Amino acid sequence: MNVSDTAVDQPGSPGHKSFYYPPGGLLMWIVILLELFTFGIAIVIFMYSGKQEPEVFHASAAKLDVMMGSINTVVLLTSGYYMARAVEYFRAGKKLFKTQLLLALLAGLLFIILKSVEYSHKIGQGLTLGSNTFFDFYWMLTGFHLIHVLTGMVILIWWMYTAHKRTRETALSHLETGAAFWHLCDLIWLLLFPVLYLIY
Template sequence: MPTPITNIEAIEPKLLPGDLAIWLFIFMELLVFGIFFIIYAVVRIQNIELFNHYQLTLNRELGAANTLLLITSSYFVVRAVHAIKADNIKNCIYWLYGALAGGAGFLILKSWEYVDKFSAGINLSTNTFYMFYLSLTMFHFLHVILGMVILFAIAIKAKRGAYSAQNHLGVETGASYWHMVDLVWIILFPLVYIIR
Protein backbone atom coordinates (compact mmCIF):
# COMPACT_ATOMS: atom_id res chain seq x y z
CA MET A 1 0.00 0.00 0.00
CA PRO A 2 1.61 3.27 -1.04
CA THR A 3 1.69 6.16 1.39
CA PRO A 4 -0.94 8.87 0.93
CA ILE A 5 0.19 12.09 -0.67
CA THR A 6 -0.56 15.28 1.19
CA ASN A 7 -0.05 17.68 -1.67
CA ILE A 8 -0.98 17.63 -5.34
CA GLU A 9 2.44 18.89 -6.33
CA ALA A 10 4.09 15.92 -4.68
CA ILE A 11 2.79 13.66 -7.43
CA GLU A 12 4.82 15.24 -10.18
CA PRO A 13 7.96 16.52 -8.57
CA LYS A 14 10.02 17.80 -11.49
CA LEU A 15 7.83 17.56 -14.54
CA LEU A 16 6.74 21.19 -14.83
CA PRO A 17 8.78 24.29 -14.03
CA GLY A 18 7.05 26.81 -11.80
CA ASP A 19 4.02 26.50 -9.58
CA LEU A 20 1.38 23.91 -10.47
CA ALA A 21 -1.30 26.59 -10.03
CA ILE A 22 0.06 28.61 -12.97
CA TRP A 23 -0.07 25.49 -15.12
CA LEU A 24 -3.72 24.97 -14.33
CA PHE A 25 -4.23 28.59 -15.22
CA ILE A 26 -2.21 28.24 -18.44
CA PHE A 27 -4.22 25.17 -19.33
CA MET A 28 -7.45 27.15 -18.94
CA GLU A 29 -6.09 30.04 -20.98
CA LEU A 30 -5.01 27.70 -23.78
CA LEU A 31 -8.45 26.15 -23.66
CA VAL A 32 -10.06 29.57 -24.19
CA PHE A 33 -7.77 30.44 -27.07
CA GLY A 34 -8.09 26.93 -28.46
CA ILE A 35 -11.88 27.18 -28.61
CA PHE A 36 -11.56 30.60 -30.22
CA PHE A 37 -9.12 29.29 -32.86
CA ILE A 38 -11.32 26.33 -33.71
CA ILE A 39 -14.37 28.56 -34.12
CA TYR A 40 -12.31 30.94 -36.25
CA ALA A 41 -11.27 28.06 -38.49
CA VAL A 42 -14.82 26.79 -38.88
CA VAL A 43 -16.30 30.21 -39.62
CA ARG A 44 -13.46 30.94 -42.05
CA ILE A 45 -14.28 27.82 -44.06
CA GLN A 46 -17.89 28.98 -44.29
CA ASN A 47 -16.91 32.49 -45.43
CA ILE A 48 -13.70 31.72 -47.24
CA GLU A 49 -13.91 34.53 -49.79
CA LEU A 50 -14.70 37.23 -47.27
CA PHE A 51 -11.86 36.11 -45.03
CA ASN A 52 -9.34 35.88 -47.88
CA HIS A 53 -10.32 39.30 -49.15
CA TYR A 54 -10.05 41.19 -45.89
CA GLN A 55 -7.01 39.28 -44.69
CA LEU A 56 -5.04 41.18 -47.32
CA THR A 57 -5.85 44.46 -45.58
CA LEU A 58 -3.89 43.40 -42.49
CA ASN A 59 -0.36 44.63 -42.03
CA ARG A 60 1.78 41.50 -42.26
CA GLU A 61 5.08 43.30 -41.83
CA LEU A 62 4.01 44.69 -38.47
CA GLY A 63 2.71 41.26 -37.49
CA ALA A 64 6.03 39.62 -38.41
CA ALA A 65 7.97 42.27 -36.50
CA ASN A 66 5.75 41.62 -33.49
CA THR A 67 6.40 37.88 -33.76
CA LEU A 68 10.14 38.54 -33.70
CA LEU A 69 9.74 40.84 -30.72
CA LEU A 70 7.84 38.26 -28.70
CA ILE A 71 10.19 35.40 -29.58
CA THR A 72 13.20 37.52 -28.64
CA SER A 73 11.57 38.52 -25.40
CA SER A 74 10.77 34.88 -24.63
CA TYR A 75 14.47 34.11 -25.15
CA PHE A 76 15.37 36.89 -22.70
CA VAL A 77 13.08 35.31 -20.13
CA VAL A 78 14.88 31.99 -20.59
CA ARG A 79 18.17 33.78 -19.98
CA ALA A 80 16.70 35.35 -16.85
CA VAL A 81 15.80 31.92 -15.48
CA HIS A 82 19.30 30.65 -16.26
CA ALA A 83 20.80 33.69 -14.57
CA ILE A 84 18.87 33.19 -11.36
CA LYS A 85 19.76 29.50 -11.34
CA ALA A 86 23.41 30.60 -11.44
CA ASP A 87 22.64 32.93 -8.53
CA ASN A 88 23.28 35.98 -10.69
CA ILE A 89 20.49 38.29 -9.52
CA LYS A 90 21.76 41.34 -11.39
CA ASN A 91 21.76 39.61 -14.78
CA CYS A 92 18.39 38.06 -14.05
CA ILE A 93 16.91 41.53 -13.56
CA TYR A 94 18.55 42.84 -16.74
CA TRP A 95 17.17 39.98 -18.80
CA LEU A 96 13.73 40.55 -17.31
CA TYR A 97 13.90 44.23 -18.26
CA GLY A 98 14.94 43.14 -21.75
CA ALA A 99 11.89 40.89 -21.95
CA LEU A 100 9.69 43.74 -20.74
CA ALA A 101 11.13 45.99 -23.45
CA GLY A 102 10.18 43.36 -26.03
CA GLY A 103 6.64 43.25 -24.65
CA ALA A 104 6.41 47.04 -24.67
CA GLY A 105 7.60 47.11 -28.29
CA PHE A 106 4.84 44.63 -29.13
CA LEU A 107 2.21 46.82 -27.49
CA ILE A 108 3.43 49.93 -29.35
CA LEU A 109 3.40 48.28 -32.77
CA LYS A 110 0.05 46.69 -32.08
CA SER A 111 -1.47 50.00 -30.97
CA TRP A 112 -0.20 51.60 -34.16
CA GLU A 113 -1.91 48.85 -36.12
CA TYR A 114 -5.16 49.44 -34.21
CA VAL A 115 -5.03 53.20 -34.73
CA ASP A 116 -4.60 52.57 -38.43
CA LYS A 117 -7.62 50.26 -38.51
CA PHE A 118 -9.86 52.35 -36.28
CA SER A 119 -9.13 55.52 -38.23
CA ALA A 120 -10.22 53.65 -41.35
CA GLY A 121 -13.59 53.27 -39.59
CA ILE A 122 -13.21 49.57 -38.88
CA ASN A 123 -14.82 48.15 -35.73
CA LEU A 124 -16.17 44.89 -34.33
CA SER A 125 -19.38 45.22 -36.33
CA THR A 126 -17.75 45.90 -39.71
CA ASN A 127 -17.79 42.23 -40.76
CA THR A 128 -17.17 38.76 -39.39
CA PHE A 129 -13.50 38.75 -40.32
CA TYR A 130 -12.74 42.02 -38.55
CA MET A 131 -14.83 40.86 -35.60
CA PHE A 132 -12.53 37.87 -35.17
CA TYR A 133 -9.38 39.80 -35.99
CA LEU A 134 -10.13 42.50 -33.43
CA SER A 135 -11.48 40.33 -30.62
CA LEU A 136 -8.73 37.70 -30.94
CA THR A 137 -5.85 40.17 -31.11
CA MET A 138 -7.31 42.40 -28.40
CA PHE A 139 -7.83 39.46 -26.08
CA HIS A 140 -4.19 38.53 -26.70
CA PHE A 141 -3.18 42.17 -26.23
CA LEU A 142 -4.66 42.08 -22.72
CA HIS A 143 -2.67 38.93 -22.01
CA VAL A 144 0.57 40.65 -23.06
CA ILE A 145 -0.24 43.39 -20.57
CA LEU A 146 -0.97 40.85 -17.81
CA GLY A 147 2.24 38.96 -18.65
CA MET A 148 4.22 42.19 -18.42
CA VAL A 149 2.69 43.01 -15.05
CA ILE A 150 3.75 39.57 -13.82
CA LEU A 151 7.31 39.94 -15.20
CA PHE A 152 7.60 43.40 -13.71
CA ALA A 153 6.46 42.18 -10.30
CA ILE A 154 9.07 39.41 -10.49
CA ALA A 155 11.80 41.89 -11.44
CA ILE A 156 10.94 44.03 -8.41
CA LYS A 157 10.90 41.02 -6.12
CA ALA A 158 14.24 39.89 -7.55
CA LYS A 159 15.69 43.33 -6.84
CA ARG A 160 14.63 42.93 -3.21
CA GLY A 161 16.53 39.65 -3.14
CA ALA A 162 13.51 37.34 -3.01
CA TYR A 163 15.02 34.81 -5.44
CA SER A 164 18.23 32.76 -5.49
CA ALA A 165 19.69 29.61 -7.06
CA GLN A 166 17.82 27.54 -4.46
CA ASN A 167 14.58 29.46 -4.59
CA HIS A 168 13.57 30.53 -8.07
CA LEU A 169 10.07 29.09 -8.34
CA GLY A 170 8.61 32.57 -8.80
CA VAL A 171 10.83 33.36 -11.78
CA GLU A 172 10.01 30.05 -13.43
CA THR A 173 6.29 30.60 -12.81
CA GLY A 174 6.33 34.01 -14.47
CA ALA A 175 8.49 32.70 -17.32
CA SER A 176 6.01 29.89 -17.99
CA TYR A 177 3.17 32.37 -18.30
CA TRP A 178 5.16 34.61 -20.63
CA HIS A 179 5.98 31.63 -22.88
CA MET A 180 2.25 30.91 -23.11
CA VAL A 181 1.57 34.48 -24.23
CA ASP A 182 4.28 34.05 -26.87
CA LEU A 183 2.99 30.64 -27.95
CA VAL A 184 -0.55 31.94 -28.44
CA TRP A 185 0.73 34.72 -30.69
CA ILE A 186 2.81 32.26 -32.72
CA ILE A 187 -0.41 30.38 -33.49
CA LEU A 188 -2.56 33.47 -33.85
CA PHE A 189 -0.29 35.32 -36.27
CA PRO A 190 -0.22 32.76 -39.10
CA LEU A 191 -3.84 31.79 -38.49
CA VAL A 192 -5.24 35.30 -38.85
CA TYR A 193 -2.61 37.12 -40.94
CA ILE A 194 -1.11 34.54 -43.28
CA ILE A 195 -2.92 31.23 -43.93
CA ARG A 196 -5.05 31.50 -47.05
Protein backbone atom coordinates (compact mmCIF):
# COMPACT_ATOMS: atom_id res chain seq x y z
CA MET A 1 0.00 0.00 0.00
CA ASN A 2 1.57 3.25 -1.13
CA VAL A 3 0.36 5.55 1.61
CA SER A 4 2.39 7.94 3.69
CA ASP A 5 3.57 6.76 7.10
CA THR A 6 2.73 10.14 8.62
CA ALA A 7 0.08 9.99 11.31
CA VAL A 8 -3.11 11.82 10.36
CA ASP A 9 -5.01 12.06 13.62
CA GLN A 10 -2.94 14.64 15.42
CA PRO A 11 -4.89 17.74 16.58
CA GLY A 12 -4.81 20.36 13.88
CA SER A 13 -3.84 17.92 11.12
CA PRO A 14 -6.09 17.54 8.04
CA GLY A 15 -7.10 14.02 9.07
CA HIS A 16 -7.99 14.93 12.63
CA LYS A 17 -11.67 14.53 13.48
CA SER A 18 -13.43 16.36 16.26
CA PHE A 19 -14.88 14.65 19.32
CA TYR A 20 -18.36 15.16 17.84
CA TYR A 21 -17.59 13.23 14.65
CA PRO A 22 -17.60 9.50 15.45
CA PRO A 23 -15.14 7.12 13.75
CA GLY A 24 -16.72 5.81 10.57
CA GLY A 25 -18.93 8.84 10.10
CA LEU A 26 -22.43 9.81 11.17
CA LEU A 27 -24.14 7.79 8.43
CA MET A 28 -22.48 4.56 9.57
CA TRP A 29 -23.53 5.21 13.15
CA ILE A 30 -27.12 5.80 12.03
CA VAL A 31 -26.94 2.41 10.29
CA ILE A 32 -25.48 0.85 13.46
CA LEU A 33 -28.27 2.26 15.63
CA LEU A 34 -30.93 1.07 13.19
CA GLU A 35 -29.40 -2.41 13.10
CA LEU A 36 -29.25 -2.59 16.89
CA PHE A 37 -32.86 -1.41 17.09
CA THR A 38 -33.93 -4.10 14.61
CA PHE A 39 -32.12 -6.88 16.48
CA GLY A 40 -33.40 -5.48 19.78
CA ILE A 41 -37.02 -5.69 18.62
CA ALA A 42 -36.44 -9.24 17.36
CA ILE A 43 -34.94 -10.25 20.72
CA VAL A 44 -37.90 -8.74 22.61
CA ILE A 45 -40.31 -10.75 20.43
CA PHE A 46 -38.15 -13.84 20.97
CA MET A 47 -38.28 -13.39 24.76
CA TYR A 48 -42.03 -12.85 24.64
CA SER A 49 -42.46 -16.04 22.61
CA GLY A 50 -40.32 -17.85 25.18
CA LYS A 51 -42.81 -16.93 27.88
CA GLN A 52 -45.62 -18.29 25.74
CA GLU A 53 -43.85 -21.60 25.05
CA PRO A 54 -41.45 -22.12 27.98
CA GLU A 55 -41.19 -25.90 27.61
CA VAL A 56 -40.45 -25.72 23.89
CA PHE A 57 -37.82 -23.00 24.37
CA HIS A 58 -36.13 -24.79 27.27
CA ALA A 59 -35.95 -28.12 25.43
CA SER A 60 -34.76 -26.48 22.23
CA ALA A 61 -32.08 -24.33 23.89
CA ALA A 62 -30.72 -27.47 25.54
CA LYS A 63 -29.93 -28.77 22.05
CA LEU A 64 -27.59 -25.88 21.29
CA ASP A 65 -23.84 -26.34 21.74
CA VAL A 66 -22.94 -23.82 24.45
CA MET A 67 -19.23 -24.66 24.18
CA MET A 68 -19.25 -23.97 20.43
CA GLY A 69 -21.13 -20.73 21.02
CA SER A 70 -18.66 -19.71 23.73
CA ILE A 71 -15.66 -20.43 21.50
CA ASN A 72 -17.22 -18.42 18.69
CA THR A 73 -17.79 -15.54 21.11
CA VAL A 74 -14.10 -15.51 22.02
CA VAL A 75 -13.12 -15.78 18.34
CA LEU A 76 -15.30 -12.84 17.31
CA LEU A 77 -14.15 -10.66 20.21
CA THR A 78 -10.54 -11.50 19.35
CA SER A 79 -11.25 -10.43 15.79
CA GLY A 80 -12.66 -7.16 17.09
CA TYR A 81 -9.50 -6.61 19.15
CA TYR A 82 -7.28 -7.07 16.09
CA MET A 83 -9.54 -4.75 14.11
CA ALA A 84 -9.17 -2.02 16.72
CA ARG A 85 -5.40 -2.49 16.69
CA ALA A 86 -5.35 -2.26 12.89
CA VAL A 87 -7.06 1.14 12.99
CA GLU A 88 -4.77 2.31 15.79
CA TYR A 89 -1.63 1.27 13.90
CA PHE A 90 -2.84 2.79 10.63
CA ARG A 91 -3.49 6.10 12.36
CA ALA A 92 0.03 6.00 13.80
CA GLY A 93 1.54 5.16 10.41
CA LYS A 94 2.76 1.73 11.51
CA LYS A 95 2.93 -0.96 8.84
CA LEU A 96 1.93 -3.55 11.44
CA PHE A 97 -1.67 -2.55 10.71
CA LYS A 98 -1.60 -4.98 7.78
CA THR A 99 -0.89 -7.93 10.07
CA GLN A 100 -3.56 -6.87 12.55
CA LEU A 101 -6.15 -6.49 9.80
CA LEU A 102 -5.28 -9.90 8.37
CA LEU A 103 -5.61 -11.48 11.82
CA ALA A 104 -9.02 -9.82 12.23
CA LEU A 105 -10.14 -11.29 8.91
CA LEU A 106 -8.78 -14.75 9.74
CA ALA A 107 -10.62 -14.74 13.06
CA GLY A 108 -13.79 -13.67 11.24
CA LEU A 109 -13.29 -16.54 8.82
CA LEU A 110 -12.86 -18.95 11.72
CA PHE A 111 -16.14 -17.68 13.19
CA ILE A 112 -17.89 -18.44 9.90
CA ILE A 113 -16.35 -21.92 9.71
CA LEU A 114 -17.35 -22.79 13.28
CA LYS A 115 -20.85 -21.42 12.70
CA SER A 116 -21.14 -23.50 9.53
CA VAL A 117 -20.14 -26.61 11.49
CA GLU A 118 -22.80 -25.82 14.08
CA TYR A 119 -25.37 -25.27 11.35
CA SER A 120 -24.53 -28.61 9.73
CA HIS A 121 -25.04 -30.37 13.08
CA LYS A 122 -28.44 -28.74 13.50
CA ILE A 123 -29.50 -29.65 9.97
CA GLY A 124 -28.33 -33.21 10.59
CA GLN A 125 -30.57 -33.33 13.65
CA GLY A 126 -33.51 -32.01 11.66
CA LEU A 127 -33.54 -28.75 13.61
CA THR A 128 -34.26 -26.36 10.76
CA LEU A 129 -36.66 -23.52 10.02
CA GLY A 130 -40.13 -24.76 10.77
CA SER A 131 -39.06 -27.13 13.55
CA ASN A 132 -40.52 -24.89 16.23
CA THR A 133 -40.65 -21.23 17.26
CA PHE A 134 -37.28 -21.33 19.03
CA PHE A 135 -35.40 -22.63 16.02
CA ASP A 136 -37.24 -20.28 13.69
CA PHE A 137 -35.73 -17.43 15.72
CA TYR A 138 -32.37 -19.20 16.02
CA TRP A 139 -31.95 -19.53 12.28
CA MET A 140 -33.23 -16.05 11.44
CA LEU A 141 -31.22 -14.22 14.10
CA THR A 142 -27.93 -16.10 13.72
CA GLY A 143 -28.31 -16.25 9.94
CA PHE A 144 -28.86 -12.50 9.71
CA HIS A 145 -25.84 -11.97 11.96
CA LEU A 146 -23.74 -14.28 9.79
CA ILE A 147 -24.67 -12.19 6.75
CA HIS A 148 -23.36 -9.14 8.64
CA VAL A 149 -20.04 -10.90 9.32
CA LEU A 150 -19.70 -11.87 5.65
CA THR A 151 -20.54 -8.31 4.61
CA GLY A 152 -17.95 -6.95 7.06
CA MET A 153 -15.29 -9.23 5.59
CA VAL A 154 -16.12 -8.09 2.05
CA ILE A 155 -15.86 -4.44 3.16
CA LEU A 156 -12.45 -4.97 4.79
CA ILE A 157 -11.05 -7.04 1.90
CA TRP A 158 -12.24 -4.39 -0.55
CA TRP A 159 -10.50 -1.75 1.58
CA MET A 160 -7.23 -3.72 1.53
CA TYR A 161 -7.23 -3.82 -2.27
CA THR A 162 -8.30 -0.20 -2.88
CA ALA A 163 -6.72 1.84 -0.06
CA HIS A 164 -3.56 2.56 -2.08
CA LYS A 165 -5.68 4.42 -4.63
CA ARG A 166 -6.83 6.97 -2.06
CA THR A 167 -5.28 9.65 0.09
CA ARG A 168 -4.25 8.55 3.55
CA GLU A 169 -7.00 10.62 5.13
CA THR A 170 -9.67 9.02 2.93
CA ALA A 171 -8.20 5.55 3.50
CA LEU A 172 -8.34 6.09 7.25
CA SER A 173 -11.95 7.26 7.06
CA HIS A 174 -12.93 4.17 5.06
CA LEU A 175 -11.04 1.88 7.44
CA GLU A 176 -12.83 3.43 10.41
CA THR A 177 -16.14 2.84 8.65
CA GLY A 178 -15.29 -0.81 8.08
CA ALA A 179 -14.12 -1.15 11.68
CA ALA A 180 -17.34 0.38 13.01
CA PHE A 181 -19.37 -2.15 11.03
CA TRP A 182 -17.10 -4.96 12.23
CA HIS A 183 -17.60 -3.98 15.86
CA LEU A 184 -21.35 -3.91 15.19
CA CYS A 185 -21.06 -7.64 14.42
CA ASP A 186 -19.34 -8.14 17.79
CA LEU A 187 -22.03 -6.23 19.64
CA ILE A 188 -24.92 -8.04 17.94
CA TRP A 189 -23.38 -11.42 18.80
CA LEU A 190 -22.91 -10.34 22.42
CA LEU A 191 -26.66 -9.72 22.49
CA LEU A 192 -27.59 -12.97 20.73
CA PHE A 193 -25.29 -15.40 22.51
CA PRO A 194 -26.74 -15.14 26.05
CA VAL A 195 -30.32 -14.89 24.80
CA LEU A 196 -30.11 -17.98 22.58
CA TYR A 197 -27.58 -20.16 24.42
CA LEU A 198 -27.78 -19.32 28.11
CA ILE A 199 -31.11 -17.94 29.30
CA TYR A 200 -33.23 -21.03 28.64
